[in-house]
Amino acid sequence: MIEFRRMLYFIAVAEELNFTKAADRLKISQPPLSQQIKILEKELNVTLFNRNKRVVELTEAGKYFLEKAKDIVQKLELIYEETRQIDRGKFGKLSIGFTGSVTYDLLPKLIQTYQQANPKINIILTQMSSARQVEALENKEIDIGMLVPPIESNSLKIKTLRCEPFIIAIPSNHPLANLKEPVSLLNFKNEPFIFTDRDVGHGYYDAIISLFYEVGFSPIKSQQANELQTIVSLVASGVGNAVLPASIKNYINKKVTYLTLNENNTSCTSSIVWRKDNDSAILKSFIEHVGLQDLCLS
Known part of the structure; x- marks a missing residue:
């Protein structure tokens, strides 16, 4: 089971295409972020990013996973919000x-x-x-x-x-x-x-x-x-x-x-x-x- 946290980390890196900027955005240090992305790739058994010293690029698998990950995060955020509204008597x-x-x-x-x-x-x-x-x-x-x-x-x-x-x-x-x-x-x-x-x-x-x-x-x-x-x-x-x-x-x-x-x-x-x-x-x-x-x- 993929941790939701790793999905958020992946989206940040995929949008920034820069581990340093993504780490700043997530307010964590870069080494743990890189480690979490490696764990995610291992869990999926795919390469999500092509990396070298100058550039970070999404692979075709990475592009597909980004699209689906964003959709999942959006749906979860809606579920969270509706859950809060149910608790307040505003949804249901x-x-x-x-x-x-x-x-x-x-x-x-x-x-x-x-x-x-x-x-x-x-x-x-x-x-x-x-x-x-x-x-x-x-x-x-x-x-x-x-x-x-x-x-x-x-x-x-x-x-x-x-x-x-x-x-x-x-x-x-x-x-x-x-x-x-x-x-x-x-x-x-x-x-x-x-x-x-x-x-x-x-x-x-x-x-x-x-x-x-x-x-x-x-x-x-x-x-x-x-x-x-x-x-x-x-x-x-x-x-x-x-x-x-x-x-x-x-x-x-x-x-x-x-x-x-x-x-x-x-x-x-x-x-x-x-x-x-x-x-x-x-x-x-x-x-x-x-x-x-x-x-x-x-």
Whole structure:
């Protein structure tokens, strides 16, 4: 195995074509430098330099070895630098799971600002239910999740991103679609509603159900869908109404009207979650970035 140090010595001599100048450049004395080049030639079993008292020249083998040695040194220097950047959380990849509740404003804003500050981080985004994210975190499939709590795991840490009110999505041809003021859920007591599956995220589902209980009635369930975009499409088709996080208003569908609700004691909480034992510098830098975006409400 050739020592990396000898490769650097060889490059210096090959570029200077003068042992004295190369030794000065390397800040060593000439005899040890000459000795190291001889050892290198012996290891390779080739002559790298033609030498006489007046001139030092590269042989054909030496010219080839110089080209390849420079390439190796360049690649190693890049590896060293990337290793240092990984240690500082500036290079590598970050796998993020997310639910639909952060898709329309929170997630794009966070990813855009983080990517601008950390262009060498490869961000891998995967939409998952809250329940699936907990499983993926525990199995080390993702580094961080953006979900709706609560979570049931002692191995995870959680930090609240924001709490947003719920609104109601109704077809644009609904009799109340032109209302400008907040409306009560009681106005829709006898109408069907579209829900997500509780197993996908019980925190999100329970928050919506508690809103109906607060008003005093149990909703009529017409359909079930797990993606917010799908739910909005079903509303547009007249299948039913839906109670959704307020950020869904960023998703515009001309056949759907979003109304503010009078009932606002229940909100949709979005949080970031990660493994307690994950000491990745990249993960730490992302969590710190999130904290600087004025998004954490608690």
